[in-house]
Amino acid sequence: MARGKIVINEDFCRGCRLCEHFCKQGCIEIPRDRFSPQGYLLPVFAHPEKCNACGICGWMCPHFSIEVYKLVEKKDKVAA
Numbered sequence: 361m362a363r364g365k366i367v368i369n370e371d372f373c374r375g376c377r378l379c380e381h382f383c384k385q386g387c388i389e390i391p392r393d394r395f396s397p398q399g400y401l402l403p404v405f406a407h408p409e410k411c412n413a414c415g416i417c418g419w420m421c422p423h424f425s426i427e428v429y430k431l432v433e434k435k436d437k438v439a440a
Contacts, residue, residue: 362412362430363412363430363431364412364414364428364430365408365411365429365431366387366388366405366428367426367427368402368403368404368425369425370402372423372424372425373400373403373425374398374400374423375402376421376423377390377401378421378422379417380403381420382417382420383416384414385407385410385414386410387406387410387411388403388404388405388406389403389404390403390404391404414428
């Protein structure tokens with residue numbers, strides 16, 4: 361199974377909650393006590409172990425505040 365990591369740019373986020381709503385894996389949560397300097401609720405990448413790097417959170421973000429990275433396992437080289 362693919363694993364992923366997301367990075368949330370807090371300067372761009374407007375707290376619309378679309379990332380939380382569309383993440384079917386439940387990786388993103390929006391706590392009620394975390395605010396941006398502009399006063400918006402900020403999401404957190406609460407469950408990275410569930411992320412499969414599908415990218416839907418980034419696609420649905422209207423403010424381009426989420427970057428999605430797919431983590432690739434390095435395979436050992438086999439000697440010939």
